[in-house]
Amino acid sequence: MALRIPCPHCGTRAIDEWVYGEIPIVPDAITDADARDVDRAYFHNNAEGVVREAWFHLYGCRRWVTVERDSRTDTFL
Amino acid sequence: MLEPLLLTRIVSTPAALDTADIPAEVIVLRTAPDEALVLADSSTISVDDPHAIIVDDTGWHGAWMSWDQAIPFLQANCAWELPAERPSMAQGRVADAPAKLWLEDDRMLIVVPHVMARDVADRMGS
Amino acid sequence: MNEFWEAKVTLQWAELGSSYDVVIIGGGGHGLATAYNLAVKHGITNVAVIEKDYIGGGNSGRNTTVIRSNYGKPEPVRFYQRSLDLYRQLEDETDRWIMHDERGLLWLAHTEAGRRQERSRSSMNLAFGAETHFVEPEEIAKLAPGINLDAGGEFPITGGSLHVGGATARHDRVNWAFAEGAMRAGVTIVQGVKVEGLILDGDRVVGVKTNTGDVAAGTVVSAVGGHATTIATMANVRLPIRTHPLQAFVTNHYEQTWDAIVASNDLGFYISQTARGEMLGGSHIDPQPSYSRRSDHHFINEISRRIVALFPFMGNLRVLRQWTGICDMSPDYTPIMGFTSAPGFLITTGWGTWGFKAIPAGGEAMAQLIASGETPELIAPFSIDRFANDRTLADRGSSGTH
C-alpha cells in the first residue's frame, strides 16, 4: 500500500492501519511552569531527522508501539 | 458465509495468558501480549491473574474458507503478506475491516467485528 | 502553441548584497508578496528575498490553486475575504495575467451534521463579507455536472454551500507577478542561496548566514513553507507547528468545459478543472509530521475511488502526475503571523493547506507590520501569543482540506 510500520505483535503493516501519536519533548531550557504547560500542549519539536513517536495499531493489536522514523524520508528505522 | 461466533475475550498479564488453562483443541487468537480471543465459551477457561477480564463475547462473525476460496479473496482484499507457519494467527486490515485470521494447512478462519460483517460478506461475494 | 509561454513577466536577478533593511527568507508566494508590498506600497526597497531553490518552488508552486474565504470564524473569514478581494484586482494592479477565474466553490455535505455545518458556514460567511449560500441537492446537481448525488449509497449528498467568490488562479503566475513587481521596485531576489543560520545579538536577530556569506538585516522575516520550524529554531523561537505532507494530482488536459470547484470534507477531496483543462484534485494532509515530498499510492488509490464515486464520468480521465508539498499546520488550523519572542525576527507561517489563497492579504499585512512596527488589526488574532493566552481560533468546520 504505502509506508509500512513494523508492529512487534502483528508484523509489518501499511500506515493506513495505524493512528499517529506524537511523543512531546518540552525543552529543559523552559523552566516556568505555565510556559512548560503551554509548550507541552501546543508546541512541537517537529524535527527534521530521526524522531521517536508512537503509533496505535488500530487494525491489529490495538496497542501503542514506539518507533523511530526519519522525518526527512519517512523511513521507519 | 460469515456466521455469528461465541468467543471469549481475555485480558490479563502476558505471563498469565501464556499459561492459561484452555482446552488443548481450542483455537486461541492471541491478539496482543495481554489479550486473547478464544473460540470457546468462558466457562472452560481459567487464568492465573486475579484481575483478569474473562468475558463471553458475541460481537464477532467468522467464516471458514478453504484455501481455494481464501486465496482469491485475500488477493483482492488483503495488502499484506500472511505468515508462513501453520497453524498460526494473523491480524490486520482485510476488506477494510480489522480482521483476525487463523491459518491452518487446508483452511482459514476469518473473524471480524459483527458491525463490519455485512460489508465484509459483500466483499466475499456471499 | 500553448498560451502559457506568453507570460510577459521579466525577472531581473541581482547579486545578494551584504546588508538590507529587511531580509525575507523564502521566495514563495508569501515572501514575494511581502517584498512586493514593502517596495511598492511602502517604498521600502532595500529588501532581499532569499530562496534556497527557485522562486515558487515550494508549496506556492505545488498547491491546488483554490481561492476562497468560506471559513467558520469571523477572524479568518475577514482575512481571507480581504485576500479574495485583492486577488480580484491583482491582474489590474500588476498588469499580469494570473488566470484568475471566479466560478464559485461548492462545499458538499453528506450527513445531517454536514448539512448543519454548511448552514452555519453560510451564516458566518454572510455576516463577515463572504458570499456563501446554502444549497439543496437539486441545485448541486446543476452546479456540479455529472455528480452522482447518491455516491453509491454510502455518501448521499444532503446539501452544501455555494461560496460564490470561490476562484482559481495559476499559482506560478501569481508568484511571478509579485516577484517581477518587487524586482522592478528594487528588491533583490536570489535563488539557490540557502540560509544556514541566523546572526544573533543577544536575543535579537540581526542577520542571516547563508552558503554564500553573511547578510546583515534590520528585520528578518521567515516566510518559509515546510521548514519554518528549522528556521525559527535558529532564532531560539519555538513554533506550535507540525509539518505534514499534502498530496495532489492532475490528469491530462481535456477541453475546459467543467466549471465547478467541488470539495467534500466527508469524502476528503476537492477537485476542479484548471484553465489548461487538467482535472486537479487533492485531499487532506498525511497523518504523520514529515518533510518527505514523496508521493504515495495509498493517497491516490483512495482519492480516485472517492472522486469516481461522486463523479463517475471522471473514471476514464487519465492521471498524469501526482506530487506532494509539505504544510506547516498550526494547532487551530489558522495562520501564525507577526512578532516573536526574538526581536527583529518575524514569522508568517501556519499556512497549512490554505497558504496560496492568503498570499495577497498575507503579504499586505506583513508589509504593513514591518513598515509601521505595529500589528495590523486584520492579523492581530493570528499572533503566536494566542496559544498561551487561551485565544485559539479553533474552527472544526474548516480544518479539513485546502
Add this chain to the structure above:
Amino acid sequence: MSFEYEGQTIPTSADESVLLSLLRAGIHPGSGGPLCFEGDCPNCLCTIDDVSYVRSCQTPAEVAVEVSPHGRDAPPLPPLDAGAPAIAVDYRVADVVVIGGGESGLQACAAAEANGRSVECFDASTGHDVVAIYPGPLVLVRTHGGMIEVECDEIVVATGAAEIHPVVPGSDLEGLWMPRAARKAVDAGLDLGQLVSVGNVPDALGATAAPGELVRFVGDHTVSAVITATADGEVETPCDNVVVGLGLHPRTGLARMGNGMNVRVVGDALLDADIPTCPPEGIACPCSNVTFEQLDNLHDRGFTHMELLKRGSLAGTGTCQGSVCTPYLRSFLQDRGQALQAPFTARPVARQLTLSEMAAGSHLPKLARTALDDVHRSLGARMDRMGGWWRPWTYGDTEAEYTAVRERVSLGDVSTLGKMIVTGPDAEATLQRIFPTNVSTIKPGRSRYVLMLDERGYVLDDGMIAREHDDTFFLTFTSGGASMSEMWIRDWSASWGHDIRILNQTLSLGAINITGPKAAEVLARATDDELPPFLGHSTLTIAGVECKVFRLSFTGELSFELHHPAADSVKLWTALMELGADHDIRPHGIEALFRLRLEKGHIIIGQDTDYDASPRRLQHEWAVNMNTGDFIGRTATERTNRIPLDKKLVGIETDGDTLVDGAVMWSGTEFAGTVSSSMWSPTLGKGVALAWLETVTGAFPETVRIDGVEARVVPPHFYDPEGSRARA
C-alpha cells in the same frame, strides 16, 4: 479481428498494436511526428474505448473496439453520464521486482532466482506497463486486464534507453521514424517507400543516408524531403519516409521515482545520456507545443532556472513527461552557458492510467452497523452517517418520536456508545488522573457523568463512569469517541506505569435506551428484578437477556440504558416493543434525541463544542473537581482560569421564530457569537437554543439579535430544570 476507426473497420491480426494496424490501413493516428513504437513519445495518441491519451503503439489491437484520433489539442471530457468501469486488482508480494524484460532484466531475474529470491518481472512489450514506484516499495503495474500491485524489498530497473527524438522544424510531419520503430515497421511488412536516414541509423534498414547533420524536414502534412547541413551547405534529399538516429537517452524516470528506495539500475538505463545538438528552431516539446523561440524568449526574460523554464513554457509537463524534450532542455541551457542540469524530479505516474485504474482495489470507507441495523431499515428509518456508524436519523415522523419520549415510552439504539472495562490494582488511580472528578467517591453500583479533558484543558469527550467493584469500572464514551478514548487511556496509563486491564467492548455489546414516563412500567413487565435508582446500575435479566442496566437520562425523561451481548440486540428490542405496545411505544431517531436533549441543555461533543471548549466556557465547571489530585488538564485549567472569560455556552430563548443552527448573534452592531443547536420546543412553546455567547466590550450581553429576532440569554436548562422527571 478488427476495430472501428472514424467509421472505418480496421482489420487487425494477433499480437499487433493498434498503431501498427492503423499504419497498415494507411492511417497515421496522431498529429504527426516521429513514431518510436516504444511508448516514449506523444505521437501516436488515440482515444481508445472512451479513454484519451492512450499510446496506440502500446495497446494490443485485440483489446480495442473503438479508436479515434486526437491531436495535440485537448480531447473532450467523457460524457457526463458515462459510468466508471470496475478495474480488478491483484496484490502480490515478491522479494525482487525487475522492470524490463530485455537482456539485462532477464539476467537480473536469473541472478535473483539463483539466490533463492522470489521475482516478478514486468515488460511493457508483454502488456505489463509499470506506471509507478511508490514508497513501500510498491510497484504499480497496469495491464489490459487490471492492475497489479507488488510489494517488494528490491527493485531492479532495466528499462533500457529511449531514442532521442528530432525537434527540428517539420518534426511534426508524418513519415518520420525512430530507428527501432522503422525496424519493426519493415519487419511487419510495411512499405516505407523511399526511406532516407539521417544520423546514426543501422545499415540493415536499407535506407538511403542523407549527408550531414539534420536541419529540418519538408513536406505538406507528410514528409517529402529532409534538409541536412554539410560542409558544402544545405542538401535536400527527397523521400517518402525518414528514419532519424540521434542517440540514446536512458529511461531513468522509474529509477528516479524510486530514489532513496532499494532500487538498482542495470543495462542501458545506466547509459550516460547523449546530449543532442540543440537546434536554433523547432518544437522542443511536442506535448505542450513549445518552440525554441518561445524558450529563448523566456530565457531572455530571466527564466533561466530549468524548473522556471519548464513552468514558464510548460515544456516537459505533458503526456510523455519530458521524455522527448528533457534532452533538449538540458542542451538548451548548456548552450546558454549553464552547467548541465539534472533531469526533472520524477513523480508518479510514469505512463498515464485512468482514475478508475488508479482506484483499483480501494473502496469507499465503510461505516459500522449496529446489530439493529436491519431493524431500523425495516422500520423505514432514514439512516445517517454519524461518528463512524450508520444511525437512524428519523423513522419518518420526528414529532411523533419526540412525543413518544415526552409522554409515553420509546426505544433508542445506543449501541454505538463507547464502552470499556477498566480493572486492576491501579484502575481507580488511573481514572482519577484521566477524569477531572473524584473517582474514589463513586460507590459500587453508582455512576457519574464525566468530562475527559486534554492537556489544553479542553473537552475531548464526555461519558459516564460506573463503578462495579472496588477495582472494576465500566466507562462509556460518545459514539465517535470510543477509539480515541481507548488510545488516550492506554497511552496515559502506560506512561504512569499503572497495573490495569483494559477491554474495549464497544463492538461487543449492544445498548438500548428505553425512555419516557412509562419506561419503568414497561421494563417491569420484562424482569422480576428491581430496577436501579437514578445514576445507579445493576445486572438484570430483561426479557431473558442478561443486561447491565444503567439508569441515567439524556432525554430528560426516565431512562434506562440496557447494555447486552450484541447477538441479543434484536431479541431484546423485539421483546420491549411488544411489551410496550399498549403504550404505543415507538423508536426515536437521532433527530428527536437531539431535540429532547437540547431542551435539557445537554451538550453534544462536536456540535456544541469546538476544539477550545473548556469546562468554564461550557459552563460545566460543576463537572470538574479541583480538590482532587492531578488530572489531565488540571494545570491548563488553573492557568486559563486566570484569563478573563471570553465566551461561554448559554441558553437562548425566543418567543417567535425558530433559530437556525449556526446563526450569527449580534449585540447592537457587534458580533456576539453563534447558535450551536436550536429547535422549536413544542412542549415549552418557544424557540430554544444553545449558543456560544461572546463578550461585547468586556461583558456578556443579556439579549442578542439573531436574523432580526430578539432573543434572551438564559441558563441552558429549558425543560424540567430540577430533573424531577429523570429521577422519578
